[in-house]
Amino acid sequence: MDSCNCIEPQWPPDDLLMKYQYISDFFIALAYFSIPLELIYFVKKSAVFPYRWVLVQFGAFIVLCGATHLINLWTFTMHTRTVAMVMTTAKVFTAVVSCATALMLVHIIPDLLSVKTRELFLKNKAAELDREMGLIRTQEETGRHVRMLTHEIRSTLDRHTILKTTLVELGRTLALEECALWMPTRTGLELQLSYTLRQQNPVGYTVPIHLPVINQVFSSSHAVKISPNCPVARIRPAGKYMPGEVVAVRVPLLHLSNFQINDWPELSTKRYALMVLMLPSDSARQWHVHELELVEVVADQVAVALSHAAILEESMRARDLLMEQNVALDLARREAETAIRARNDFLAVMNHEMRTPMHAIIALSSLLQETELTPEQRLMVETILKSSNLLSTLINDVLDLSRLEDGSLQLDLGTFNLFAVFREVLNLIKPIASVKKLHVSLNLAPDLPEYAIGDEKRLMQTILNVVGNAVKFSKEGSISITAIVAKSELLRDSRTPEFFPVPSDNHFYLRVQVKDSGVGISPQDIPKLFTKFAQTQSTATRNSGGSGLGLAICKRFVNLMEGHIWIESDGLGKGCTAIFMVKLGIPERLNEPKLPFMPKVPTNHGPTAFPGLKVLVMDENGVSRMVTKGLLVHLGCDVTMVSSSEECLHVVSHEHKVVFMDVCVPGMDGYEVAIRINEKFTKRHERPIIVALTGNTDKVTKENCMRVGMDGVILKPVSLDKMRSVLTELLEHRVLFEAI
Amino acid sequence: MELVQIQRRLVDYTKSLFMEGFLDAQFLQLQQLQDDSNPDFVFEVVSLFFEDFEKLLNELTIALDQPNVDFKKLDSHVHQLKGSSSSIGAQRVKNACIAFRNYCDVQNIEGCLTCLQQVKQECYLVKNKFETLFRLEQQIMASGGSVPTIELGF
Numbered sequence: 001m002d003s004c005n006c007i008e009p010q011w012p013p014d015d016l017l018m019k020y021q022y023i024s025d026f027f028i029a030l031a032y033f034s035i036p037l038e039l040i041y042f043v044k045k046s047a048v049f050p051y052r053w054v055l056v057q058f059g060a061f062i063v064l065c066g067a068t069h070l071i072n073l074w075t076f077t078m079h080t081r082t083v084a085m086v087m088t089t090a091k092v093f094t095a096v097v098s099c100a101t102a103l104m105l106v107h108i109i110p111d112l113l114s115v116k117t118r119e120l121f122l123k124n125k126a127a128e129l130d131r132e133m134g135l136i137r138t139q140e141e142t143g144r145h146v147r148m149l150t151h152e153i154r155s156t157l158d159r160h161t162i163l164k165t166t167l168v169e170l171g172r173t174l175a176l177e178e179c180a181l182w183m184p185t186r187t188g189l190e191l192q193l194s195y196t197l198r199q200q201n202p203v204g205y206t207v208p209i210h211l212p213v214i215n216q217v218f219s220s221s222h223a224v225k226i227s228p229n230c231p232v233a234r235i236r237p238a239g240k241y242m243p244g245e246v247v248a249v250r251v252p253l254l255h256l257s258n259f260q261i262n263d264w265p266e267l268s269t270k271r272y273a274l275m276v277l278m279l280p281s282d283s284a285r286q287w288h289v290h291e292l293e294l295v296e297v298v299a300d301q302v303a304v305a306l307s308h309a310a311i312l313e314e315s316m317r318a319r320d321l322l323m324e325q326n327v328a329l330d331l332a333r334r335e336a337e338t339a340i341r342a343r344n345d346f347l348a349v350m351n352h353e354m355r356t357p358m359h360a361i362i363a364l365s366s367l368l369q370e371t372e373l374t375p376e377q378r379l380m381v382e383t384i385l386k387s388s389n390l391l392s393t394l395i396n397d398v399l400d401l402s403r404l405e406d407g408s409l410q411l412d413l414g415t416f417n418l419f420a421v422f423r424e425v426l427n428l429i430k431p432i433a434s435v436k437k438l439h440v441s442l443n444l445a446p447d448l449p450e451y452a453i454g455d456e457k458r459l460m461q462t463i464l465n466v467v468g469n470a471v472k473f474s475k476e477g478s479i480s481i482t483a484i485v486a487k488s489e490l491l492r493d494s495r496t497p498e499f500f501p502v503p504s505d506n507h508f509y510l511r512v513q514v515k516d517s518g519v520g521i522s523p524q525d526i527p528k529l530f531t532k533f534a535q536t537q538s539t540a541t542r543n544s545g546g547s548g549l550g551l552a553i554c555k556r557f558v559n560l561m562e563g564h565i566w567i568e569s570d571g572l573g574k575g576c577t578a579i580f581m582v583k584l585g586i587p588e589r590l591n592e593p594k595l596p597f598m599p600k601v602p603t604n605h606g607p608t609a610f611p612g613l614k615v616l617v618m619d620e621n622g623v624s625r626m627v628t629k630g631l632l633v634h635l636g637c638d639v640t641m642v643s644s645s646e647e648c649l650h651v652v653s654h655e656h657k658v659v660f661m662d663v664c665v666p667g668m669d670g671y672e673v674a675i676r677i678n679e680k681f682t683k684r685h686e687r688p689i690i691v692a693l694t695g696n697t698d699k700v701t702k703e704n705c706m707r708v709g710m711d712g713v714i715l716k717p718v719s720l721d722k723m724r725s726v727l728t729e730l731l732e733h734r735v736l737f738e739a740i
Numbered sequence: 741m742e743l744v745q746i747q748r749r750l751v752d753y754t755k756s757l758f759m760e761g762f763l764d765a766q767f768l769q770l771q772q773l774q775d776d777s778n779p780d781f782v783f784e785v786v787s788l789f790f791e792d793f794e795k796l797l798n799e800l801t802i803a804l805d806q807p808n809v810d811f812k813k814l815d816s817h818v819h820q821l822k823g824s825s826s827s828i829g830a831q832r833v834k835n836a837c838i839a840f841r842n843y844c845d846v847q848n849i850e851g852c853l854t855c856l857q858q859v860k861q862e863c864y865l866v867k868n869k870f871e872t873l874f875r876l877e878q879q880i881m882a883s884g885g886s887v888p889t890i891e892l893g894f
Contacts, residue, residue: 626784634772634775719765
């Protein structure tokens with residue numbers, strides 16, 4: 001035995017247990033050395049490992065443990081003290097590191113564990129987001145479908161297309177087996193199958209509207225799942241195992257009247273249609289919420305589209321109606337115009353036709369007056385003449401009335417003798433009155449002016465008509481005519497509150513009252529008196545004849561003269577009083593009336609011939625010229641004829657006393673000639689009297705003639721008598737404008 | 741034939757002309773103007789009228805034959821004719837002229853052509869009548885009688 005610092009092991013090395021310990025230690029050391037190697041290898045490989053320091057520590061711990069076990073191997077046999085020292089050092093280090101590691105692990109393990117928790121949390125979150133995204137995607141899909149459907153539906157205003165498109169698109173979007181629309185019938189008691197998807201021509205199934213399931217659907221604005229066995233859903237061919245789920249939704253049918261201006265239409269409408277959607281049978285599909293929402297939205301859109309279509313139909317119908325009415329109105333207007341034209345033509349023709357024989361009668365009667373007659377015969381002829389003048393007046397009346405109604409009548413104002421008018425009326429009425437043994441009296445107020453400005457002819461017509469009526473409707477008694485100047489107290493008559501006459505310096509109001517003791521008029525007939533063609537039906541008047549126009553015309557004339565006419569009567573058998581007031585002008589100078597009118601009846605005064613009177617006749621028409629010449633020659637004039645204006649101006653001289661020129665020939669300006677003649681002869685007494693012959697009866701011609709300085713206008717045709725009086729008048733007064 | 745009979749026939753014939761509207765009062769005026777100093781006044785005037793008429797008829801036919809009808813000219817011609825016919829009392833001619841003028845106003849060529857025919861017809865008719873009338877008058881004059889004045893009792 002050496003005295004080496006060797007330490008004897010406790011146990012003999014050859015012991016079996018020792019051998020096993022030796023082997024185990026060896027393997028432990030091996031394992032403990034290879035673990036950090038593995039760790040380093042894999043950590044180097046991995047990208048992220050946050051705890052390197054831990055690894056180092058752990059590595060060191062393992063390595064030292066391995067070292068310890070390795071050194072332990074030498075302690076199984078005799079080993080020196082150095083080995084023991086190393087062993088001890090190693091063990092000490094190992095202890096330190098292990099304790100450190102243990103302490104470190106206390107910190108690290110919770111961290112590691114929390115990493116795991118976070119990972120789990122994130123995984124859950126990811127799953128949730130996935131789910132949400134799936135939801136959003138489906139919603140967006142739904143939205144897209146709705147937009148597309150809406151677009152399809154709203155792109156047409158035709159009701160049928162709208163509904164058909166709805167069903168088709170819904171069917172496609174939701175992959176439905178069948179989709180149907182039930183519309184309420186007119187009676188509103190049943191629902192009728194109107195449109196389906198698959199069946200092309202749905203037979204008119206009807207279902208009563210008051211089924212509980214239908215009420216349920218109608219009372220909710222949501223899509224409602226209904227049983228596949230209910231009547232509205234039983235429209236598929238049978239023979240499937242499991243019918244798919246069915247959903248029904250209401251479609252409100254809005255009416256035009258539901259739309260208020262400010263509010264959205266209240267769905268208080270009672271009318272709904274029913275849309276029924278069926279999923280394919282034998283599929284395990286269920287109705288999802290988003291699909292139901294889609295269906296509801298579509299139903300609303302359809303309602304709106306239908307209402308638009310309805311409004312459009314309505315407005316088109318209204319427009320068609322308006323167009324029809326327009327056409328009808330146009331037609332009516334054209335017919336009215338045609339009628340008016342026809343009436344005017346008729347009146348014009350009748351007027352002309354009536355005037356012609358009248359003319360013959362008047363002409364011949366005046367001719368007859370020229371011949372030798374016994375006084376009796378003369379009286380008869382004068383009466384014939386007067387009557388025919390009255391008749392001529394009546395013809396004028398008819399024309400006047402139509403002109404009055406057109407509003408085209410104007411008063412012919414002029415200065416006239418008021419007293420003469422009344423006297424004339426009296427003279428005309430006296431014969432008839434004396435036959436009926438009626439006493440007629442005329443009272444003219446002392447302050448009534450002798451001359452007045454107004455329409456003499458029509459005033460006389462009015463007075464004559466009123467007095468004539470008085471005579472006509474009186475069988476006996478008396479008639480009194482009173483004419484006064486209306487004073488302001490009397491002007492406001494209580495019976496005519498709407499008439500407010502205002503006298504002035506230039507005008508006065510003539511009030512004429514005609515009182516008779518005849519049959520009178522009952523109060524209810526009084527308003528009808530002034531209407532055209534209406535006559536009272538009492539037996540006494542039925543035979544009196546007359547056209548019923550008289551008072552109507554009088555009223556219009558009186559109105560034109562800014563006056564008022566009315567009739568009072570105390571009743572049947574008590575006579576009646578006719579009163580009228582008209583506005584007349586006061587002439588300023590009473591000595592020189594401007595344009596005296598020739599009375600309608602040509603009087604037979606003056607010389608019957610004008611010997612040697614030099615006259616110039618200008619007329620383009622040969623025949624007409626010859627006739628005029630013949631007339632004048634017969635009257636003893638010395639006639640020169642010219643046929644053109646140049647010739648006329650050439651020939652005219654101060655020797656010619658009168659120049660007759662025809663102005664109704666178009667193209668030849670008679671007016672121009674007149675102006676030139678006026679220029680040629682500056683001194684008035686040298687100038688010949690210029691008279692126009694015209695066939696035109698309008699005021700324009702007359703005004704034109706006056707304007708160019710002509711002295712007179714005569715209407716063609718000219719009778720012998722007329723020519724005679726014309727010449728007389730002209731030579732006396734140097735002026736003559738025939739009442740046209 | 742007896743003078744009285746011819747005279748009566750003349751009177752009846754004239755009356756019939758008035759009844760049928762061929763003549764109007766103007767013709768009577770013309771007859772009035774005929775006296776010893778002017779024995780053929782009526783005849784002269786009527787002949788002048790028919791001369792005028794032939795000329796105017798020619799003008800009217802030419803005017804209506806034009807491709808572009810000058811309605812103003814047409815109107816003035818018809819106006820002349822109307823004036824002449826009314827001066828001698830040829831009533832129906834005058835009425836036809838009035839209708840003619842209306843068509844001229846509205847520039848209706850078809851109407852004008854129709855009216856022209858009508859005017860022509862009326863003129864020739866009345867010419868015939870006048871010829872008969874004058875022949876009767878001549879017969880009366882030849883027999884030494886005087887043309888009776890017409891008393892027209894309508």
